[in-house]
Amino acid sequence: MRRINALLLRNRKILSDLFLLQRKDSYIPLSELYIKGFTPQHFTHQAKHTSKTLYTYCYEFGYYYVGKDAVKIIQESSIES
Numbered sequence: 001m002r003r004i005n006a007l008l009l010r011n012r013k014i015l016s017d018l019f020l021l022q023r024k025d026s027y028i029p030l031s032e033l034y035i036k037g038f039t040p041q042h043f044t045h046q047a048k049h050t051s052k053t054l055y056t057y058c059y060e061f062g063y064y065y066v067g068k069d070a071v072k073i074i075q076e077s078s079i080e081s
Contacts, residue, residue: 007042008058014038015061019073027070028063 014036018028033040043056055062055074063071 004042007039008044011038011042012058012061015058015063015073019061019075022073027066027072030069030071033071 014033015038018032018036022028040056043058046054046056047062048054053064055064057076060076061073062076063073066072
């Protein structure tokens, strides 16, 4: 259980760091996430919002795929439902 939580916290940290660095309408290449040690199979929950886009979360930070090789990182409180 501790190992899984450590992986989730690492993913959250990576997402939060990149969230602060990304510009408003920019996307993050998946390769950048992987280089930092991100593991997409470890997440806390998923949700579909009004746009029918599937958001995947690690705690309050989430992402959705933009094409096959990029993601947009979001913070849960910044989503308008």
